[in-house]
Amino acid sequence: MKTIDRIDRxxxxxxxxxxxxxxxxxAEKISLSPTATAERLKRLGRDGYITGYMARLSASMLDRGMLVFVEVKLDRTTPDVFDAFADAVRRSDDVMECHMVAGGFDYLVKARVKGMDAYRAxxxxxxxxxxxxxxxxxYPVMEEVKSTGKIPV
Incomplete structure (x- = not known):
């Protein structure tokens, strides 16, 4: 991994x-010239520190106010079952995140849906x-206490 300095941070x-x-x-915010800032920003993207940009949307305004977490246990834990499950999850627009985990179940799925009827479907x-x-x-979420995508830098 390439190193970054305090200005990059x-x-x-x-x-x-x-x-x-x-x-x-x-450039003004970090007290550097615009040219140097642009070069550093380009390098941070090229080196993979910045993977993209996106807007955070209001789930409730877009009729996706219900957030649920689903623990999933598979019947077999073989590479072909893992691959088939992962491929299928990637195709679902309702699934926001899916993580293979260690412990009492195999995957933790985070999804946003309209409400309980939509969740059942x-x-x-x-x-x-x-x-x-x-x-x-x-596990339906009753209250989102903290939701961020920020990584401590």
């Missing part, structure tokens, strides 16, 4: 806080129809 913190900063605004049409699913446990 300032850039990463700034663009993580506001990905819409212009190069000039970013999601569970039967998407999760339970996925390859190798033996058992699920669902």
């Amino acid at each position: 300032k850039i990463l913190r700034a663009v993580q806080d506001d990905g819409r900063l212009t190069n000039l605004e970013l 999601f569970l039967s049409d998407v999760i339970l129809s996925l390859p190798g699913v033996r058992e699920t446990h669902t």
